[in-house]
Amino acid sequence: MSLFPTVAAFDAALASLPAADAPCRAAAGARQAQLTKPAGSLGRLEEIAIFMAGWQRRARPRVDRGRAVIFAGNHGVTRYGVSAFPPEVTAQMVANFARGGAAINALAGAAGLDLRVVPIALDQPTADFTVEPAMNEAECLIALNIGAEAVEPGLDLLLLGEMGIGNTTAAAALCQRSFGGNATDWVGAGTGVGGHGLEVKREVVELAIACHAHAPATPFETLRRVGGREIVAIAGAMLAARLHHVPVVLDGFICGAALAPLAAAMPSITDHILAGHLSAEAAHGRLLERLCLSPLLDLDMRLGEGSGGAVAAAVIRSALAAHDQMATFVDAGVSAG
Ligand SMILES: Cc1cc2ncn([C@H]3O[C@H](COP(=O)(O)O)[C@@H](O)[C@H]3O)c2cc1C
Numbered sequence: 001m002s003l004f005p006t007v008a009a010f011d012a013a014l015a016s017l018p019a020a021d022a023p024c025r026a027a028a029g030a031r032q033a034q035l036t037k038p039a040g041s042l043g044r045l046e047e048i049a050i051f052m053a054g055w056q057r058r059a060r061p062r063v064d065r066g067r068a069v070i071f072a073g074n075h076g077v078t079r080y081g082v083s084a085f086p087p088e089v090t091a092q093m094v095a096n097f098a099r100g101g102a103a104i105n106a107l108a109g110a111a112g113l114d115l116r117v118v119p120i121a122l123d124q125p126t127a128d129f130t131v132e133p134a135m136n137e138a139e140c141l142i143a144l145n146i147g148a149e150a151v152e153p154g155l156d157l158l159l160l161g162e163m164g165i166g167n168t169t170a171a172a173a174l175c176q177r178s179f180g181g182n183a184t185d186w187v188g189a190g191t192g193v194g195g196h197g198l199e200v201k202r203e204v205v206e207l208a209i210a211c212h213a214h215a216p217a218t219p220f221e222t223l224r225r226v227g228g229r230e231i232v233a234i235a236g237a238m239l240a241a242r243l244h245h246v247p248v249v250l251d252g253f254i255c256g257a258a259l260a261p262l263a264a265a266m267p268s269i270t271d272h273i274l275a276g277h278l279s280a281e282a283a284h285g286r287l288l289e290r291l292c293l294s295p296l297l298d299l300d301m302r303l304g305e306g307s308g309g310a311v312a313a314a315v316i317r318s319a320l321a322a323h324d325q326m327a328t329f330v331d332a333g334v335s336a337g
């Protein structure tokens, strides 16, 4: 039985989001106050430990079962030349992931995350969303459920990532439909388009917004009309993770854009989510502000695949190591301030 058999089931899940466990958060906060350091001196590492405690419902959270899931999909709008690379690269990179040769293989390994790659109908690019919805309702529901199925209850941490040539264009359209503004606010270089290519990309996004302007502004319709299969799967995985109390770390602009339609309708959807990093993609900072998320890292990365989130997962591990392994003032016989 799929988690989201109907659009109504998806809407209902978004409307009744579980909260973090308050006693576990309080216990983790109390422990942080007793560890041998000046209060607050581990900065965001302390917040991360408390965040993880609340979602894992454990005063001493851990990352024994950490998973990275990379969804891949193809995009009809690549016909306009919106990417610096051809659409074949999506499937070629999926093969590279399988051989272990991509950045995410190395970085997920370094962060101790189990890596799963989920290609979705790569031989069926989404429709050209400047003239019609990218997906029909059934296709969009299938992608949502593929995302949801990648999330097992009991995971300690879920990293979400994507591969899909052309998907920064879909991401920009999702942001604009969710948060307003114009294409200049949301369109960036992606894989490295500039000059005339960038103008074309902006025009494609403006055409998409105009084409769907009269459609209902619901999360499902926005995902279906201007999203892509891998992006919709990320949205489904984020919502499933929330239902299973699995904390999520996000990668860059595209992952954040998958969250945008959900957050525009239900801002508290971001409560179980950490933004792994600030991508060098121009609009990512603006998007994170709208999502009320503050990135853990800023390393000038703009790759995707989950790469920035994987580096952040290593930071999350550090936060939990300090939380779990440090002595308290009493145990160590250190005078408290
Ligand atoms: C070799 C290669 C590996 C990648 N890994 C992630 N992306 C990134 O680039 C794409 C988005 O940029 P655009 O919208 O400009 O196509 C996505 O696949 C994203 O994950 C890659 C792109 C390339 C070329």
Ligand SMILES: O=C(O)c1cccnc1
Residues within 6 Å of the ligand: 168, 189, 190, 191, 251, 252, 253, 254, 255, 279, 280, 281, 284, 302, 303, 304, 305
């Ligand atoms: O921020 C990202 O995730 C990103 C930026 C450019 C290209 N691909 C991905």
